[in-house]
Amino acid sequence: MTADLALELRGLGRRYGERPALQDVTLDLQAGRTLVVFGPNGAGKTTLLRVLAGLLRPHEGDVRVLGARLPDEGWRARGRVGLLTHEPLLYRELSARENLRFHARLHGVAPGRVDEALEAVALRVRADDPIAELSRGMVQRAAVARAVLHDPALLLLDEPLANLDPAAAEVLEPLIGRSSGRTRVVTSHDPAGGLAEGDIALGLRGGRVALLAPVAEIDERRVRELYT
Amino acid sequence: MRRAVGALLRKDLLVELRTKEAVPAMALFSISTFVVFHFGLDRSSLDGSLAAGVLWVTLLFAAVLGINRLFVAEVEQGGFDGFLLAPVDRTSLLVAKALALLAFLVLVQLIAIPAFAFLLLGPSLWQALPELLAVTALADVGLAVIGTLVSAIAIRTRARDLIVPILLLPLLIPVVLAAAQATAPLLSVDGAGPLPGRWLAILAIYDGVFGLLAYAIFDFLLED
Numbered sequence: 001m002t003a004d005l006a007l008e009l010r011g012l013g014r015r016y017g018e019r020p021a022l023q024d025v026t027l028d029l030q031a032g033r034t035l036v037v038f039g040p041n042g043a044g045k046t047t048l049l050r051v052l053a054g055l056l057r058p059h060e061g062d063v064r065v066l067g068a069r070l071p072d073e074g075w076r077a078r079g080r081v082g083l084l085t086h087e088p089l090l091y092r093e094l095s096a097r098e099n100l101r102f103h104a105r106l107h108g109v110a111p112g113r114v115d116e117a118l119e120a121v122a123l124r125v126r127a128d129d130p131i132a133e134l135s136r137g138m139v140q141r142a143a144v145a146r147a148v149l150h151d152p153a154l155l156l157l158d159e160p161l162a163n164l165d166p167a168a169a170e171v172l173e174p175l176i177g178r179s180s181g182r183t184r185v186v187t188s189h190d191p192a193g194g195l196a197e198g199d200i201a202l203g204l205r206g207g208r209v210a211l212l213a214p215v216a217e218i219d220e221r222r223v224r225e226l227y228t
Numbered sequence: 229m230r231r232a233v234g235a236l237l238r239k240d241l242l243v244e245l246r247t248k249e250a251v252p253a254m255a256l257f258s259i260s261t262f263v264v265f266h267f268g269l270d271r272s273s274l275d276g277s278l279a280a281g282v283l284w285v286t287l288l289f290a291a292v293l294g295i296n297r298l299f300v301a302e303v304e305q306g307g308f309d310g311f312l313l314a315p316v317d318r319t320s321l322l323v324a325k326a327l328a329l330l331a332f333l334v335l336v337q338l339i340a341i342p343a344f345a346f347l348l349l350g351p352s353l354w355q356a357l358p359e360l361l362a363v364t365a366l367a368d369v370g371l372a373v374i375g376t377l378v379s380a381i382a383i384r385t386r387a388r389d390l391i392v393p394i395l396l397l398p399l400l401i402p403v404v405l406a407a408a409q410a411t412a413p414l415l416s417v418d419g420a421g422p423l424p425g426r427w428l429a430i431l432a433i434y435d436g437v438f439g440l441l442a443y444a445i446f447d448f449l450l451e452d
Contacts, residue, residue, distance in 0.1 A: 055309055056452050079315030089306035091239065093246040098239075105235035106314035130246070146310075 006031045006066055006154055006183040007052065013060030014044075014051055014207075021047040022207045025061070029200065031153075034184040036198030036215070038191070038223050043204040045187040046085070049156045052185060053083045066153055079107055082152030084160050084176065088143035092132040096123055096142040099131065100149055107150035117145040122171050136163040141172065148175050157186045161193075191223035229323070232316035236324030241331065243301060250297050251335050254290040258340035261286045262347045273350035280411035283344050284367070284404045287337065288397075294332045295375035296392050298325055299383040312450065322376060322446040330372040337364060349415065356414035359423040363414070366431040367407035373435060374399050377442040380449045399438075406430045 007029035014022040022044045029035045037045045050056040052065055054074040063069070068076035083089070090099045100114040118127045121141040131139055140163045147155065160176055161169050173179055178197055188194030195201060195215045203211025203226045210226055211218070244250055265282050266272075274282060302308045311321055341360075345353045353360065375396065382391035410427035 053309075053313060055312055075315070078313065081313060083309070083313055085306075085309075087306040087309070089310040091243055091301060091305050091307065093243050094239070098242065102235055102239045103310065103314070106232055106311065106316055108231065108315070 004031045005029065005064075006033075007035070007185070008064040009061065010063075011061035012048075012051065012058050012063050014047055014056060015059050020207050022051070022204075025204075025209055027200070027202060027209075027212055029183065029185070031183050032181060033199040034178065034186060034197060035200050035202055036194045037185065037187045037202045037204065038189070038194060038211070038226055039187075039204035040227050043226075044207040045204060046158055047207075048204070049083065049085070049158055049185060049187065052154075053081050053156055054078060055083075077154075079150060080153045082147040082150070082155045084143055084147040084156070085158045086162070088131070088139050088146070090131045090139065090142055090146060093130055095128045095130055096134070096138075096145070097127040099142065100145055103146050103149055109150050113149060117149050120148075120171075120175055121145045122168075137165060137168050140164055141168060144172050144176055153183060155180070155182050155184045157184060159187055159189065189227075191220040195220065195223065229317045229320045232314070232320035233324045233327070236311070236321060237327050240324065240328040244328075244332070250294045251332050254293050254332065254336040255339040257293055258286050258290045258336060259343045259347075261289065262340075262344055266347055274348050275350040275415055275417040277408065277412040279349055279415040280408040282348065283341070283411065283415075284408045286344070287333075287340060287367075288371070288400060288404050290336055290340065291329075291333060291371045291375060292393055292396060294329060294336075295379045295396060296389055298329060298376060298379040303383055308450070318447050318450050319443060321450070322380070322442055325379070326372045326376040326442075329375050330368055333368045333371055337368075351415055351417050351419070353415075355419065359414050360411065362423065363407055363410045363428065363431070366428060366435060367403055369435045370403040370431060370438065371400065373438045373442055374403070377438065377446070377449075380446065402434050403431065406434070 005028050009025050009027050012022055012025040013020065025048065037048060039045050047056065051058050051063065054070060054077060057071045065077045066080050068074060096118060097114060100117055101111065104111060104114050118124045121144055123138060123141050123145065126134060126138060131142065155176060157176055186197055198215050201211060201213055201215050201218055201223065202209065203223065205226055211222060378392055378396045378399065381395065382388040385391050406427045410424050413422065413424060
């Protein structure tokens with residue numbers, strides 16, 4: 001692996017049964033940079049994130065995440081990836097604090113980090129309420145706290161600002177935004193917002209790469225064409 | 229692995245304490261079944277092999293209720309994904325779930341066995357209590373290990389409520405048979421007889437074989 005490459009994908013393919021969800025995806029992403037992924041619903045964005053997280057096996061191609069070849073060396077990347085999806089991956093009956101303590105134990109993170117994470121997402125006041133009693137925005141903030149609790153080297157973010165008001169988005173910017181300095185893969189349906197977030201833009205259509213370029217070289221119109 | 233098992237077990241017990249989904253349903257089912265047997269058999273008291281059979285068949289069906297629910301939160305609330313992202317031995321999920329199910333079974337039996345003694349059993353339980361505890365412990369380990377394995381197989385299928393009993397009941401026949409055979413002399417109307425060591429040995433061997441089998445294949449069950 002090239003020393004500073006966080007992602008190396010060569011001909012990545014993934015199927016659900018006979019239906020291809022990703023085909024021949026090839027790209028590199030340097031550490032510390034952001035790949036923003038565009039594409040209509042069903043284009044393969046979430047599948048890509050789940051493959052990179054090690055939750056789905058790649059069926060074709062050579063896939064390296066943080067230097068670990070998937071799926072054989074997936075254990076090497078486990079614990080170094082933070083995933084934020086449409087599902088918060090939090091137990092509804094437990095409070096945000098209990099959920100974070102559970103994940104902290106699984107990741108071997110010091111318990112004191114839980115309070116820091118709750119503070120960082122401005123959720124300390126409601127930290128002991130069950131997740132089921134929180135608003136969607138609060139649940140999303142708790143999910144962000146979960147995703148960054150173990151200080152991951154790679155963040156995989158599936159439309160991270162969905163359900164969030166502008167104030168909450170501002171609160172989360174240092175954790176998951178551009179200023180976090182983390183290597184990120186971010187999916188988005190917002191051409192302007194997505195391009196502002198990313199260094200490299202990937203457009204998927206029907207599981208295939210329809211656009212791959214540095215964001216400086218493309219404009220919103222190129223992104224919008226993916227959706228037509 | 230101990231850290232992960234502790235975290236998972238603690239979480240499962242906390243979730244059950246909050247939701248009260250599994251244990252109350254299992255206990256209520258057991259008591260209802262004893263009442264049905266009481267009227268269905270038209271006998272005011274049972275003893276010997278019939279009593280042992282009624283007790284273990286009831287506990288088996290009560291266990292199915294808990295086994296059906298064992299991995300539901302992991303699928304419906306993303307617990308599998310959260311666990312698979314963590315740098316822990318995947319077998320820790322098997323161990324934690326089996327221990328959680330074991331705890332549920334013990335809690336249910338703390339209610340169900342006295343209820344059985346009150347509603348159906350002729351002879352006193354006190355005399356045979358230590359031996360009955362030994363049989364129950366070995367049978368519960370078998371129920372917990374095999375139940376966890378079957379639940380993990382069934383949970384990703386659409387018809388998990390059907391798959392669990394279809395797979396589970398044949399696999400648990402030796403456990404119920406051995407537990408009932410070992411329990412029957414303890415519930416004799418002539419006073420508790422000696423504990424049949426042969427059936428205890430069968431239970432222990434069956435527990436061991438399925439413990440090793442579950443350990444060997446559980447990782448593969450978590451693969452997509």
